Amino acid sequence: MRSVSEKVKQRLMLNEQYVSTQQIRMIQIRLNRFIRHEPSALILTSVDEHTENSLVSAKLAMAMAQQGKRVLLVDTDLSSPALHVFFQNKNEWGWANAVQERRGVRNMIRETMVPNLCLLTTGMTQRFSHEMWMPEKIKGVVEECKKAFDLVLFTAPPFLSSANTQLLTDYCEGVILVARTNKSKKEKLVTTVDAIERSGREVLGTILQTG
Template identity: 40%
Template sequence: MFKKKDQTKKIMQDPISNEQIRIIRTNLESISEGKSAIFMVTSTSEDGEKSIISSKLAISFVEQGKSVLLVDANIRNPSLHHWFQMQNQSGFTNVIVNEDEIKLHIRETYVPGLFILPTGPIPLNSSEIWVTNKIIELVRNCESEFDVVIFEAAPYLTAADSQVLASQCDGVILVIKENKTKKEELLKTKENLERTNNKIFGVIYQTG
């Protein structure tokens, strides 16, 4: 198992461009204007490496003195708990389905100022989760406690999950993968987001 400092180093030294991360962070800071920033990281139809991108963005904000909550809302393919070496026994789904207090399931990480809300157990009926008023309540609770809240979501075109969540966020970070993301899927995602008045705050382009 990695030592804590080694795991942070592993995340931050991943070949995904640190410059892209810094540019997006700067854009988000200018948009939030002192209030909590709530945004979602998604892709078109491939999961790609969203978890490492979400983690790097979160750590980047923490390095600027922000308190950050990283939420794994990708119930179809949860992975953030692996990066931060924690169990996925409870989390996001407990807060939504059981209406638990969010603080019962938030986990501290080895990065001071960064907290994780893992996915938690997946219910047999996922429609129990994506109920607008429940998502709204979750977002309100998150933004009252943290400067920045990052939701990692399922690929936008493959699940309605991301579309429900996007409508409650300030904007979206879109991840595209070289030689994998199809142009028509990218355009469709962009059109859908714009049609529902969801802002695209930035794009991360993954090579290799």
């Protein structure tokens, strides 16, 4: 019988129903060029709520780690945390604690079953208000996350509907956008890309999720 972790890994790597390996590879090529010289923080967000951002970001992070990059995957979706479930980790301390309480993140980061890939979960979010999302509270945590990794990939809610996502984007070097075939409207995709570019950040690639 396969272990739980093996089942999780198979779902993330082989589930073509949601996002194809070919798309992940194309994004990898772009990211490898982008992060060639220095550590980078990128944010993966979406056009709307019809996508599974956590699943897509997990697959992308695993693919980058398997290329030898040191990757930290960070779950910032406080309303719907999911990455701790994918990787069979507890969600006791994480992003929310680091930002709200200004704690160092080093002791909150956990290794995963994938070599070179670590995880920072959301933490226990029930106690935290949206007041934690203040610029001066975000920058230091992002910079600390970048110190030990080649790539820090933040998973976030939809860009247009989340002020928190827009704030975090200011402290990342680039954006990966997710849309869903036959669900996400073309007009909303164009509006989202325009809003991201007006914020001074580049959309490094768009992943079309199917299924």
